[in-house]
Amino acid sequence: MKKQYILALLLTVTSLTFSQSKKYPTSYFRKPLDIPLVLAGTFGELRGNHFHSGIDIKTQGRSGLKVRASANGYVARIKVSHWGYGKALYIKHPNGYTTVYAHLKKFSPKIEKYVKQQQYKKQSFEIQLFPNNKQLRVKKGEMIAYSGNTGGSTAPHLHYEIRNSKTEKTINPLLFGFKIADHKKPQITSLRAYPLTEDSQVNQSGVPLQLSIHRTSDGDLMADKITACGKIGFAIGTFDRLDDAPNKNGIYRLVQKVNGAKTHQFTAQKFSFSETRYINLLIDYQRYKEIKQRVQKCYIEPSNKLKMYTTIGGDGTITVEDGNNYTTIIEVSDIEGNKTKLTIPIQGKKEPILIQKEPKITPYYIDYKTFNKFEKNGVTVAFPKQTFYESLYLDFQVNDNVAKIHDETVPLHKNYTLTFDISHLSKKQKKHLYIARLNSKGYKSFVRTIKKKDKCYTTTKYLGNYTLAYDSIPPKIRLYKSHNKQWLTRFSKLRVKISDKGTGIKKYRGQIDGKWILMEYDPKRGILTYDFNDKKFQKAKHTLKVVVTDNVGNTSTFVSTFYRKK
Ligand SMILES: [Zn+2]
Numbered sequence: 416m417k418k419q420y421i422l423a424l425l426l427t428v429t430s431l432t433f434s435q436s437k438k439y440p441t442s443y444f445r446k447p448l449d450i451p452l453v454l455a456g457t458f459g460e461l462r463g464n465h466f467h468s469g470i471d472i473k474t475q476g477r478s479g480l481k482v483r484a485s486a487n488g489y490v491a492r493i494k495v496s497h498w499g500y501g502k503a504l505y506i507k508h509p510n511g512y513t514t515v516y517a518h519l520k521k522f523s524p525k526i527e528k529y530v531k532q533q534q535y536k537k538q539s540f541e542i543q544l545f546p547n548n549k550q551l552r553v554k555k556g557e558m559i560a561y562s563g564n565t566g567g568s569t570a571p572h573l574h575y576e577i578r579n580s581k582t583e584k585t586i587n588p589l590l591f592g593f594k595i596a597d598h599k600k601p602q603i604t605s606l607r608a609y610p611l612t613e614d615s616q617v618n619q620s621g622v623p624l625q626l627s628i629h630r631t632s633d634g635d636l637m638a639d640k641i642t643a644c645g646k647i648g649f650a651i652g653t654f655d656r657l658d659d660a661p662n663k664n665g666i667y668r669l670v671q672k673v674n675g676a677k678t679h680q681f682t683a684q685k686f687s688f689s690e691t692r693y694i695n696l697l698i699d700y701q702r703y704k705e706i707k708q709r710v711q712k713c714y715i716e717p718s719n720k721l722k723m724y725t726t727i728g729g730d731g732t733i734t735v736e737d738g739n740n741y742t743t744i745i746e747v748s749d750i751e752g753n754k755t756k757l758t759i760p761i762q763g764k765k766e767p768i769l770i771q772k773e774p775k776i777t778p779y780y781i782d783y784k785t786f787n788k789f790e791k792n793g794v795t796v797a798f799p800k801q802t803f804y805e806s807l808y809l810d811f812q813v814n815d816n817v818a819k820i821h822d823e824t825v826p827l828h829k830n831y832t833l834t835f836d837i838s839h840l841s842k843k844q845k846k847h848l849y850i851a852r853l854n855s856k857g858y859k860s861f862v863r864t865i866k867k868k869d870k871c872y873t874t875t876k877y878l879g880n881y882t883l884a885y886d887s888i889p890p891k892i893r894l895y896k897s898h899n900k901q902w903l904t905r906f907s908k909l910r911v912k913i914s915d916k917g918t919g920i921k922k923y924r925g926q927i928d929g930k931w932i933l934m935e936y937d938p939k940r941g942i943l944t945y946d947f948n949d950k951k952f953q954k955a956k957h958t959l960k961v962v963v964t965d966n967v968g969n970t971s972t973f974v975s976t977f978y979r980k981k
Pocket residue numbers: 456467469470471573574575
């Protein structure tokens with residue numbers, strides 16, 4: 416009897432280990448850099464409107480480190496963009512996974528040559544290519560690129576992902592056996608409670624409230640005892656630190672137990688890009704917009720379709736009954752298994768509710784399950800069904816040319832259309848016009864504006880204040896400071912500084928002696944760069960022409976003569 420039991424236990428243990436290793440191969444991929452892996456960002460970390468889809472590997476504060484293919488395969492996709500991933504490579508491997516390398520400075524000579532050919536052919540720096548499985552094969556460990564800081568990156572690093580090639584789901588790379596030094600426990604920095612129905616309450620409040628927590632002698636955390644009644648939920652502020660870096664990373668797992676039973680679990684294991692925007696329901700979006708603090712809810716909102724939860728124990732909400740006591744434990748862990756526990760004692764007690772939320776009733780009711788369209792003083796808003804996560808009364812006002820579309824603390828899942836009637840404007844006004852979003856200080860920022868004869872519109876995912884604005888100032892173009900002498904033979908690169916006040920740069924075009932040249936645009940520094948290695952010159956005198964257009968169509972043309980032999 417006893418022996419059988421042990422055998423069964425052993426079998427369970429081995430099959431568990433087997434299924435784990437079968438799920439994600441842990442020795443197939445090599446690390447993409449030669450240096451030890453120190454992370455500036457973890458997988459599933461909470462970012463603006465999305466979860467971080469990979470790991471950010473520090474590159475010692477510099478660009479130009481050799482990036483190596485994690486395994487044999489072929490380059491299946493190359494993307495060069497001013498934004499987002501900047502220069503990025505996607506390598507498909509025969510085991511069903513794709514590795515992604517982003518924010519690259521440049522590609523290996525073999526890949527760079529292929530990309531430049533296509534850029535010259537299409538006369539565009541920004542490009543997306545899908546080579547077939549014979550064009551750019553790579554070996555495990557082969558240098559494929561140099562690390563950089565291109566696209567939306569704010570400091571040099573390598574963004575690295577592992578995706579399932581078939582489903583395009585992105586998976587936590589640290590499940591593939593990469594070693595990261597992490598002996599530090601995650602930290603829980605704040606706790607919030609949410610009364611979730613009209614008659615539910617926490618500490619006599621019917622609105623969300625901050626709870627105080629303190630450290631116990633064993634290093635864990637304890638909340639002051641609360642009284643509650645009805646359906647409630649919690650959210651915590653939390654982060655994890657690794658051994659070799661001071662930055663705050665995301666946690667791997669969050670578990671909530673009530674009286675010993677698991678009621679909620681979130682794991683940063685994998686997700687698909689179509690569900691990443693549900694982060695708006697995972698965090699307390701209003702709090703994030705109001706005080707920039709991201710707290711992670713320990714319960715699942717009804718409209719939240721994110722699949723990073725294990726829902727065996729329910730949706731994480733707690734129904735507190737008058738007269739009963741509950742102990743809620745929230746446990747966060749990093750991928751190395753370091754854990755921090757927060758205990759919240761709850762006394763079920765029905766008391767008078769002292770603070771209650773009162774919804775502001777307006778003529779503009781949004782039933783979130785249907786299409787909604789409203790018009791006021793020449794401004795129209797049209798929301799496709801399920802743009803909102805829940806039904807509400809929209810605060811919609813148009814005063815002094817400013818359209819107030821509710822406020823930015825309410826998240827949206829889709830774009831809506833905002834249209835302004837411009838039939839009363841002159842032709843000249845229409846030419847320089849654009850739709851601007853106003854921030855709380857009244858600062859205007861350009862939003863992509865489509866103009867028709869008597870109206871203009873934009874599609875946006877953000878509520879808030881919008882107005883019509885005008886831009887008649889063309890972009891500025893000048894040679895980079897070192898190029899003011901006319902002989903450029905000793906330079907390997909030609910640099911031009913460009914900038915635009917108002918709506919920003921939409922497009923640019925560079926030519927030498929009448930022929931299109933590839934100019935790489937770095938929007939962070941406002942610099943266009945041409946590589947003299949792209950072309951050999953026959954004569955010494957040359958004409959450079961650069962044309963830059965801003966987002967309403969104001970155009971500047973710059974022409975200069977320079978001399979260069981070879
Ligand atoms: Zn990243």
